[in-house]
Amino acid sequence: MKKIINHTDDILQEMLRGFCYENDELVYKLDSAEVIVTKSEHDDRVSLISGGGSGHEPAHAGFVGDGMLTAAVCGEIFTSPTPDQILEAITSVKNDKGVLLIVKNYSGDIMNFEMAQELAADEGIDVEMVVVNDDIAVEDSTYTTGRRGVAGTVFVHKILGYYAAQGMDLKSLKVMGDKLVKDIKTIGVALDAATVPAVGKKGFELNDQEIEFGVGIHGEPGYHRTAMKPSHELAQEMVQKLKKEFTWSPGDTYGILVNGLGATPYMEQYIFMNDVRSLLEQEGLNIEFKKSGNLMTSLDMEGISLTMIRFNNREWISALKSDVNTAAWR
Amino acid sequence: MKKIINHTDDILQEMLRGFCYENDELVYKLDSAEVIVTKSEHDDRVSLISGGGSGHEPAHAGFVGDGMLTAAVCGEIFTSPTPDQILEAITSVKNDKGVLLIVKNYSGDIMNFEMAQELAADEGIDVEMVVVNDDIAVEDSTYTTGRRGVAGTVFVHKILGYYAAQGMDLKSLKVMGDKLVKDIKTIGVALDAATVPAVGKKGFELNDQEIEFGVGIHGEPGYHRTAMKPSHELAQEMVQKLKKEFTWSPGDTYGILVNGLGATPYMEQYIFMNDVRSLLEQEGLNIEFKKSGNLMTSLDMEGISLTMIRFNNREWISALKSDVNTAAWR
Numbered sequence: 001m002k003k004i005i006n007h008t009d010d011i012l013q014e015m016l017r018g019f020c021y022e023n024d025e026l027v028y029k030l031d032s033a034e035v036i037v038t039k040s041e042h043d044d045r046v047s048l049i050s051g052g053g054s055g056h057e058p059a060h061a062g063f064v065g066d067g068m069l070t071a072a073v074c075g076e077i078f079t080s081p082t083p084d085q086i087l088e089a090i091t092s093v094k095n096d097k098g099v100l101l102i103v104k105n106y107s108g109d110i111m112n113f114e115m116a117q118e119l120a121a122d123e124g125i126d127v128e129m130v131v132v133n134d135d136i137a138v139e140d141s142t143y144t145t146g147r148r149g150v151a152g153t154v155f156v157h158k159i160l161g162y163y164a165a166q167g168m169d170l171k172s173l174k175v176m177g178d179k180l181v182k183d184i185k186t187i188g189v190a191l192d193a194a195t196v197p198a199v200g201k202k203g204f205e206l207n208d209q210e211i212e213f214g215v216g217i218h219g220e221p222g223y224h225r226t227a228m229k230p231s232h233e234l235a236q237e238m239v240q241k242l243k244k245e246f247t248w249s250p251g252d253t254y255g256i257l258v259n260g261l262g263a264t265p266y267m268e269q270y271i272f273m274n275d276v277r278s279l280l281e282q283e284g285l286n287i288e289f290k291k292s293g294n295l296m297t298s299l300d301m302e303g304i305s306l307t308m309i310r311f312n313n314r315e316w317i318s319a320l321k322s323d324v325n326t327a328a329w330r
Numbered sequence: 331m332k333k334i335i336n337h338t339d340d341i342l343q344e345m346l347r348g349f350c351y352e353n354d355e356l357v358y359k360l361d362s363a364e365v366i367v368t369k370s371e372h373d374d375r376v377s378l379i380s381g382g383g384s385g386h387e388p389a390h391a392g393f394v395g396d397g398m399l400t401a402a403v404c405g406e407i408f409t410s411p412t413p414d415q416i417l418e419a420i421t422s423v424k425n426d427k428g429v430l431l432i433v434k435n436y437s438g439d440i441m442n443f444e445m446a447q448e449l450a451a452d453e454g455i456d457v458e459m460v461v462v463n464d465d466i467a468v469e470d471s472t473y474t475t476g477r478r479g480v481a482g483t484v485f486v487h488k489i490l491g492y493y494a495a496q497g498m499d500l501k502s503l504k505v506m507g508d509k510l511v512k513d514i515k516t517i518g519v520a521l522d523a524a525t526v527p528a529v530g531k532k533g534f535e536l537n538d539q540e541i542e543f544g545v546g547i548h549g550e551p552g553y554h555r556t557a558m559k560p561s562h563e564l565a566q567e568m569v570q571k572l573k574k575e576f577t578w579s580p581g582d583t584y585g586i587l588v589n590g591l592g593a594t595p596y597m598e599q600y601i602f603m604n605d606v607r608s609l610l611e612q613e614g615l616n617i618e619f620k621k622s623g624n625l626m627t628s629l630d631m632e633g634i635s636l637t638m639i640r641f642n643n644r645e646w647i648s649a650l651k652s653d654v655n656t657a658a659w660r
Contacts, residue, residue, distance in 0.1 A: 002521040002541065004598035004634060006560045006605070014561075015597050018604030022588075022620045057596035191332040211332065230336045231344075258352075263593035265630050266387035267345050268334035274348030275336075290352045294624075300595050304334060330660030 001200050003300070008198040012054055012076055019061055023327045026065050033088040034074040034081065040066035040325065045164045046173055047071065047093040050102040050157060051086070052109050053078040055196070056217060059296045062328025063154065068161035069102075069326075077196060077299070078218045080108035086116035090125060098126035098170035100177065102156055104149025105133040106218075128170055130177030132156050134186040134307065136245050137214025137223050148216050151259040151296035152184035152307045155320065158329060162319035183312055185245050186259075187238045188305030190215035190222065194262060194298045213237060217261070217298040231268070235275035238306045243283070246310060250284025255320060257290075257307040262297035264304055269293070272304055289320045295328065331530050333630070338528040342384055342406055349391055353657045356395050363418040364404040364411065370396035370655065375494045376503055377401070377423040380432040380487060381416070382439050383408040385526070386547060389626045392658025393484065398491035399432075399656075407526060407629070408548045410438035416446035420455060428456035428500035430507065432486055434479025435463040458500055460507030462486050464516040464637065466575050467544025467553050478546050481589040481626035482514035482637045485650065488659060492649035513642055515575050516589075517568045518635030520545035520552065524592060524628045543567060547591070547628040561598070565605035568636045573613070576640060580614025585650060587620075587637040592627035594634055599623070602634055619650045625658065 005011055012034060020029045020036065027036050035051075050060045051073030060072035073089045075081035090099050099120070103113045110131065117127045133144075134152030141148055160177055168176065190212050193202040203219030206212060211229070214222030229237075248254070258273045260266070269292040280287055288311060296305075311317055335341055342364060350359045350366065357366050365381075380390045381403030390402035403419045405411035420429050429450070433443045440461065447457045463474075464482030471478055490507055498506065520542050523532040533549030536542060541559070544552025559567075578584070588603045590596070599622040610617055618641060626635075641647055 002538070002558045002632070004521070004561045004564060004594065004602050006562055006601065011597070011601065014604045015600040018600035018602070018607065018622075021607045022600070022603055022622055055597065057600065062596075191334070208332070228332045231334045232336055234334060262595045263630065263632075264334065265592045265627060266392075266624065267341070267385065267629065270345040270348035270352070270387065271336065271341065272334050272348070273352055274344045277348065277351045292348075292352055294596065297595060299597065300593065302332070302593075328660075330658075 001195050003197055005197055011197060012074060016074060026325060026327060030088060030092055033085045035071055035085065035089040035092060036061040036064050036074065037071045037092055038064050038066065042070050042093065043095050045167060046097045046170050047095065047099045048102060048160055048164055049073065049089050049093065049099060051081055052104050053080055055299045056296050058328035059154065063157045063326050065324060065326030067165050067322060067324030068157050068329060080106065080112045083112045083115035083119060086113055087119045090116060090120045090127060094125050100160065100170060100173050101127060101129040102153065102160065103129060103131050104153050105131050105146055106143045106148065107145060108143060126170055128174040130156065130174060130181060132181050134184045135216065136185050136187055136241060141216055142220040143218065148220065150186045150188065150217050151257060151305050152186045154295045155184050155257065155307065155309050156180055159316050159319040161324065162322050183310040184307065185242055186305050186307040187241045188215060188261065188303060189213045189234055189238065190301055190303035192302040193219055194301035196299065217296065231271050232275040235272060235279055239276060239279045242308050246308065248283065248285060251286060253286045253288055253311040255289030255309045255311060255317065256287060258292040259296055259305045259307065260294040261301040261303040261305065262294065263300045263302045269304065276306060288317050331525050333527055335527055341527060342404060346404060356655060356657060360418060360422055363415045365401055365415065365419040365422060366391040366394050366404065367401045367422055368394050368396065372400050373425050375497060376427045376500050377425065377429045378432060378490055378494055379403065379419050379423065379429060381411055382434050383410055385629045386626050388658035389484065393487045393656050395654060395656030397495050397652060397654030398487050398659060410436065410442045413442045413445035413449060416443055417449045420446060420450045420457060424455050430490065430500060430503050431457060431459040432483065432490065433459055433461050434483050435461050435476055436473045437475060438473060456500055458504040460486065460504060460511060462511050464514045465546065466515050466517055466571060471546055472550040473548065480516045480518065480547050481587055481635050482516045484625045485514050485587065485637065485639050486510055489646050489649040491654065492652050513640040514637065515572055516635050516637040517571045518545060518591065518633060519543045519564055519568065520631055520633035522632040523549055524631035526629065547626065549628065561601050562605040565602060565609055569606060569609045572638050576638065578613065578615060581616060583616045583618055583641040585619030585639045585641060585647065586617060588622040589626055589635045589637065590624040591631040591633040591635065592624065593630045593632045599634065606636060618647050
């Protein structure tokens with residue numbers, strides 16, 4: 001394992017220090033906890049908090065800033081933040097508008113965010129929670145009951161961030177978030193596993209010719225291990241899988257996110273994007289938003305995911321295209 | 331080799347198609363050549379063109395847009411674009427203000443961009459050229475006489491893009507560019523080599539414990555192969571090397587770019603950024619701009635580079651911080 005790190009115990013602290021140094025005009029870290037908070041004015045709106053285990057950079061701290069998240073709570077690598085940490089995040093950004101938690105569907109995260117929500121309620125803070133479960137690969141998984149939350153979470157940050165900035169109230173944001181989550185679906189493929197630094201070896205083994213569809217962002221098993229394929233065949237498998245879930249018709253309007261899982265060069269993301277484009281054109285879909293990049297990674301995993309969002313509400317397109325001021329959404 | 335590609339002959343075309351599809355509000359591709367052109371109005375200013383071999387994504391196409399490059403010429407992987415291609419770029423963006431070429435110092439690029447400059451002159455187009463040679467690792471190299479041009483080129487795009495937008499004329503931009511290049515220096519370290527798709531194997535071999543300082547962005551040899559070290563020791567070697575070149579004093583004002591070489595996760599970039607921060611604080615430098623990201627990559631190379639810019643001119647700070655509208659500079 002060659003990684004640009006120091007002691008494995010110090011990864012989280014050092015990473016947050018580097019991140020906050022770079023982005024000191026946008027964010028700051030709470031002294032008391034691994035919580036990254038926006039420097040932009042946010043008293044006029046509901047606060048949005050997300051987070052979870054680290055190892056998915058730039059998620060979630062990279063999405064803190066005007067128009068997206070108010071704060072991100074950063075757990076140790078692939079480990080949920082504690083209820084105390086989450087409560088610190090909540091109390092640090094609370095105002096009279098309330099707080100919305102956006103949580104990826106992992107049992108540890110759900111438990112801890114819910115506990116923090118209860119503790120906050122005890123302090124009289126109004127907190128709601130939206131659970132993202134966009135990964136259509138499998139039902140139930142190593143750390144999940146139901147479906148996992150993955151790259152589609154970034155769309156939830158962006159769209160709810162837009163509505164919060166527009167002044168939408170907490171209850172309405174919760175309703176909107178629950179609706180939104182139903183229209184966002186993701187499927188991924190791993191070419192090679194990630195290495196958790198403290199473990200020192202890959203989370204699973206794929207040989208030189210193998211890939212695995214549906215692997216989770218913590219290396220959870222996928223649904224199909226097979227021989228490596230050209231990009232257009234990867235795209236075909238993934239678009240077919242999404243089609244089965246969405247049951248779309250020609251003329252329907254969607255958006256897409258091609259997400260690199262950590263070690264996938266942009267060149268490959270652009271090529272894959274082109275293959276997805278071609279397939280969705282054949283399907284007759286109307287694609288009104290598209291984006292690529294490393295937004296929800298899994299350490300140094302090689303691979304890619306494809307997220308699609310059904311624009312049941314055309315305002316979501318404007319929401320995705322609206323300007324924000326964050327480190328990672330451009 | 332597992333890469334998300336189709337036929338190796340089609341990489342450049344498919345990648346550009348994917349890139350332009352994603353960024354169709356910002357850029358378009360010339361029908362006749364592998365040239366990416368901004369959609370923003372640019373008749374009021376000198377046109378800036380950069381380019382070179384592909385494999386360095388998002389460079390250079392990702393920096394095309396309002397406030398940075400007017401066009402990027404994209405050669406095959408690690409291969410200079412031809413004079414004809416470059417001439418097409420020049421004629422596609424020419425106006426009465428002239429054209430400035432920003433070229434990384436590789437013999438093939440210099441030859442072809444110079445030839446295109448002469449062809450354009452024959453057509454009565456006023457063209458100047460700035461050569462970037464920021465890589466302090468070695469003098470002369472596999473494809474270079476003198477020093478190589480690497481990640482610091484992105485600072486040149488950004489700062490000259492700012493001045494061009496301010497209305498600076500061609501001669502002054504050339505003078506400013508030549509001055510700027512002297513104040514930008516970069517050093518890199520490779521943890522693992524890149525694989526050129528058409529070759530199918532790594533460009534050089536490093537074992538599980540080895541790294542190499544000063545490797546070029548086409549896998550050109552560096553200056554020192556050694557055992558893997560913690561991030562803070564990598565940073566120390568690189569900062570020392572830069573210090574020797576700049577001979578700075580406490581209180582001097584600089585900017586930094588931590589650049590991932592293709593397969594380096596953001597987590598590691600943030601940790602390295604933190605180590606650089608700490609060392610430069612010890613040096614007493616005043617760091618007024620900092621940025622990380624994958625801006626000038628080498629396919630799937632694992633590794634990182636550190637670029638520093640000496641702010642002899644404080645306007646360069648505002649230039650780097652100014653808003654632009656491109657795919658890759660946020």
